[in-house]
Every structure is written in structure tokens, then in C-alpha cells.
Amino acid sequence: MKSKLVKFINKFYNDFLFFVVWRLVFFFHALAPVDKKLVVFVASCDKTMPKEYRLLYEKAKENGYKCVCLYDRRTKNAGYFRRQYEKMKYGAEFQRYYAKAKTTFLYEYYLPAFSHKPRKGARLVQLWHGCGAFKKFSYSTRDSKWGLESKLFDRYKVHKSYTDIIASGEYIVPQYTEAFHADDGVIKVLGVPRTDVYFDEGFVNGQKEILLKAYPGLSGKRLVLWAPTFRGNNMRSSYNDKAIDFQKLAASLDDNTVFLIKLHPFASSVLTFSEEEKKAIDGKILNISDTVSTETALCCADVVITDYSSLIFEYALLSRPMIFYAYDLDEYEKERGFYYDYRSFVPGKIAKNTDELIECIRNAEKDFDKAAVENFKNKFMSACDGRSTERIFQQLIAG
Numbered sequence: 001m002k003s004k005l006v007k008f009i010n011k012f013y014n015d016f017l018f019f020v021v022w023r024l025v026f027f028f029h030a031l032a033p034v035d036k037k038l039v040v041f042v043a044s045c046d047k048t049m050p051k052e053y054r055l056l057y058e059k060a061k062e063n064g065y066k067c068v069c070l071y072d073r074r075t076k077n078a079g080y081f082r083r084q085y086e087k088m089k090y091g092a093e094f095q096r097y098y099a100k101a102k103t104t105f106l107y108e109y110y111l112p113a114f115s116h117k118p119r120k121g122a123r124l125v126q127l128w129h130g131c132g133a134f135k136k137f138s139y140s141t142r143d144s145k146w147g148l149e150s151k152l153f154d155r156y157k158v159h160k161s162y163t164d165i166i167a168s169g170e171y172i173v174p175q176y177t178e179a180f181h182a183d184d185g186v187i188k189v190l191g192v193p194r195t196d197v198y199f200d201e202g203f204v205n206g207q208k209e210i211l212l213k214a215y216p217g218l219s220g221k222r223l224v225l226w227a228p229t230f231r232g233n234n235m236r237s238s239y240n241d242k243a244i245d246f247q248k249l250a251a252s253l254d255d256n257t258v259f260l261i262k263l264h265p266f267a268s269s270v271l272t273f274s275e276e277e278k279k280a281i282d283g284k285i286l287n288i289s290d291t292v293s294t295e296t297a298l299c300c301a302d303v304v305i306t307d308y309s310s311l312i313f314e315y316a317l318l319s320r321p322m323i324f325y326a327y328d329l330d331e332y333e334k335e336r337g338f339y340y341d342y343r344s345f346v347p348g349k350i351a352k353n354t355d356e357l358i359e360c361i362r363n364a365e366k367d368f369d370k371a372a373v374e375n376f377k378n379k380f381m382s383a384c385d386g387r388s389t390e391r392i393f394q395q396l397i398a399g
Contacts, residue, residue: 013084014111017087017088017112018111018112018114018156019115021088022091022092022094022095022112023095023116025092025095025096026098026115026116028099029096030100030119032099034101034119034122035066035100035101035102036102037064037065037066037102038068038100039060039066039068039103039104039105039397040067040069040070040098041053041067041069041104041105042069042094042104042105042108042110043069043071043072044106044110045072046071048071050107051293051294052107052127052129052193053105053127053193054194055193055194055196056193056393057069059389060393060397063393063398065397068097068101070090070094070097073090074086091111094113095112098112098118098124099119101122102122102123102397103122103123104122104124106124106125106126106127107127107128107129109138109158111156113161114158114159114161115161116161117160117161117163118163122163123163124161124164125162125163125164125165125396126162126164126166126180127166127193128165128166130313131192131195131313131381132168132169132172132310132312132313132380133172133179133339133380134308134310134312134313134338134339134340134345135310135337135338136179136338136339137179139153139159139178139179139181140339141336141337144335144336146335153181159180159181159182162182162186163186164396165180165186165188166191167187167189168192168195168313168380168381168382168383169189169381169382170189170382171380171382173187175339188395189382190388190392190395191391191392192381192383192388193389193392194295195314195317195388196384196387196388198298198317198318198386199386200386203299204318205299207295207296207299207300208299210292210296211296211297214288215286217283218258218286220256221256221258222257222302222303223257223258223260223300223301223302224258224260224301224302224303224361225260225261225262225300225303225304225305226259226260226262226305226325227262227263227264227294227298227304227305227306227309227311228306228307229264229306229307229308229309243327243328244325244354245354246273246277246280246281246285247277248354248355249281249284249285249354249358250280250285251280252358252361252362253285253361257361258283258284258285258286260285260286260287260288261285261286261287261289262288262289262297263287271287271289298314298315301315302320302321302364302365303320303322303361304320305322305323305324305325305361306325307324307325307327307332308326308336308338308342312346312347313377313380316373316376316377316381317377317384319370319373319377320368321348321364321365321367322348322373323351323357323361324346324348324349324350324351325351326352327351327352327353329342329350329352347369347372347373348368348369348373349367
């Protein structure tokens with residue numbers, strides 16, 4: 001009975017915010033003209049400037065635009081009533097800026113943005129946080145453990161407010177159309193701003209200095225980076241499986257190879273080692289999850305090991321070997337689903353257990369199929385050429 005009552009209260013409150021409070025705040029502030037020099041960046045899951053926005057933010061500022069970034073300022077571990085109050089407060093703050101801005105950027109699902117469409121002459125742009133199209137998401141996963149119920153998509157008009165949805169390549173437009181239920185002309189193949197750095201040779205080479213400043217002992221080493229996605233179907237329930245025998249792996253590595261761990265931000269503090277493991281892996285395996293950025297880790301890695309993470313699209317831009325540690329492929333495929341057959345989709349060897357992973361690491365450079373990676377890059381990242389920020393700025397901010 002209590003659970004049903006809480007669900008009813010939550011539904012009533014969400015409806016009140018969505019259909020009354022947020023709309024009233026928007027329409028009140030929309031009485032003023034659109035500010036053609038105001039650009040808003042919504043970072044609803046971040047405390048600092050996310051990489052999805054950094055280059056666009058800097059570009060707009062350099063060209064005289066007023067840029068506002070709305071960060072996540074919710075109270076950590078707040079009680080129920082505090083959380084509900086902050087949901088209302090920060091949703092209303094968003095509406096105040098959304099009503100006046102010429103261009104508003106998102107890169108995640110953000111409920112307050114769906115309460116109405118932007119004003120005439122204004123834009124609401126979805127950059128999305130993952131390049132390419134790989135794992136199914138949004139409308140493609142509705143009514144599953146990974147997605148919302150269909151009735152919620154319909155009730156709150158999820159993703160229906162966008163004027164523009166940015167894609168990394170023409171090949172993925174059908175998947176984006178399905179995932180966002182996008183109308184014709186909304187998806188724009190303009191590339192992904194954060195990928196521009198991978199075309200800057202000075203930036204890529206400079207990341208090694210950043211890594212070595214934190215870990216001088218890595219100088220001259222062959223760096224194998226393990227960067228898996230999280231397990232669990234949302235941020236609060238995220239976790240990492242301890243699916244590698246790290247002691248066995250450490251014993252297999254030659255003196256010139258170091259195994260780096262870069263966990264997904266949702267679960268970066270959930271992997272722990274016993275004292276025995278720490279002793280066995282010392283100098284061989286290093287967890288850099290909370291020390292360096294994903295960009296730095298990718299630029300420094302000689303080989304990347306991942307599973308179902310969309311970072312493979314970014315790493316493909318560097319044309320280096322990839323290994324896919326998909327120990328739970330059958331389960332993941334059944335519960336989440338992919339847009340393509342995983343086994344033929346990934347541009348590298350697939351390992352299912354520690355022994356197979358060790359073999360793949362030993363032979364990564366020898367097995368590297370550069371042509372396969374190039375084809376993968378050209379198919380899924382065709383609009384990423386180092387000029388994505390400039391195109392999006394010209395068309396969606398200055399245009």
C-alpha cells in the first residue's frame with residue numbers, strides 16, 4: 001500500500017512540475033525577446049564543464065556570446081523532500097534561461113526540456129553523450145529494464161522538443177531516428193565537437209606528458225587500457241563485475257607492459273582489491289580512473305580493451321588496436337540489445353575469459369587489422385574530421 005501511495009504522490013508531483021510549474025516559469029520569462037547572444041549548456045549530471053561542451057563553450061565565448069552552464073547542484077544524499085524541492089528549483093532555473101536563449105544544448109535525457117518546445121527562432125540541440133550507434137537506447141529500449149515505460153514516453157513527450165539532434169555519421173541516422181523518434185530533418189550529421197581534439201596532433205602528443213606527470217614510472221612502457229562500461233541499468237545501481245583474474249593477468253604481462261584501468265564515471269570507485277591482489281599486481285596493473293581524463297587515457301593507450309562502451313568510436317579515430325572483453329555478451333545482448341550483430345560489428349578480437357584476454361593482449365599489435373578499423377571509422381564517424389565544433393557553431397549558434 002505504501003509503495004502505491006508513494007508512486008501516486010511522485011506521479012502527481014512530476015505532473016505538477018511538468019505541466020504547471022515549469023511551463024508557467026517558461027512562459028513568464030518568454031515575455032521578453034529572445035537574447036540572440038545567449039547560449040545555454042545544460043550539464044545536469046556534472047559539477048564541472050563536461051567534455052561534450054568544452055570546445056563549443058570556448059568557441060562561443062571567443063565570439064562574444066554570453067554562455068551559461070547549468071551544473072548539477074543537487075545535494076548529495078539528500079532526503080526525499082529535499083530531492084523533490086531541488087527538482088522543482090533547478091528545473092525552474094532551466095526554464096528561465098531556456099525561455100530567453102537563442103540556443104540551448106543538452107547531451108543527456110533531461111525531463112524539464114520536454115515540457116514544451118523552444119520559442120520561435122530558438123534552438124534546443126541534443127549532442128548526446130555517445131558517438132556512433134551501438135547499444136540500443138531510449139525509444140529502442142522502452143518497456144525494458146534499460147528504458148522507460150511507453151506510457152511515460154508518451155505522457156512527457158520525451159525527446160520531442162529538439163530542433164536538432166547531432167550525429168557522428170550518415171550511417172547511424174536510421175538508428176538515431178528510431179532511438180529519438182525524430183521527425184524528418186531534425187537529425188543533423190555535423191560530427192561530435194569533443195572528437196576534434198583527436199585530430200590535433202599537439203593535443204594528442206601532449207596527453208602523454210599529463211599522464212607521466214601523474215605516473216612517471218609509465219615512461220617508455222607499452223600501455224594497455226581497460227575501459228569497460230558499467231553494469232546495472234542506471235547511475236544509482238551501477239557496478240563493475242570483477243570478471244578478470246587480475247593476479248593471473250599481472251603474472252602474464254612482460255616487463256614493458258602496464259595494464260591501466262579506466263572505469264566508467266558511474267562506477268569508478270566500485271572496484272576493490274584485496275591485500276594479496278594489491279601485492280600481486282603492484283607495478284603491473286594501475287587504476288587511473290580518478291586521476292586522468294578519458295581523453296588523456298585514450299590518447300596515451302597503445303591498445304584499448306573495452307566491451308560495450310561507445311568510446312570505441314573515439315578511439316577508432318586514433319587508428320590503434322582494440323580488444324573486446326565481452327565475458328557476458330549473451331546476457332547483455334538479451335537484456336540491452338544492439339543495433340548490429342556484435343560479433344561482426346566490433347573491429348577487433350573478442351575475448352570471453354581471462355585466458356583469452358591474455359592471449360589477445362600478447363598479440364594485439366600482430367592481430368591489428370588497420371583496414372577494419374579504418375572502415376569502422378569511415379562508416380560511423382564520417383562527419384568527425386576535426387571541424388565539428390566550427391560547423392555546429394556556424395549553423396546552430398551563429399547561423
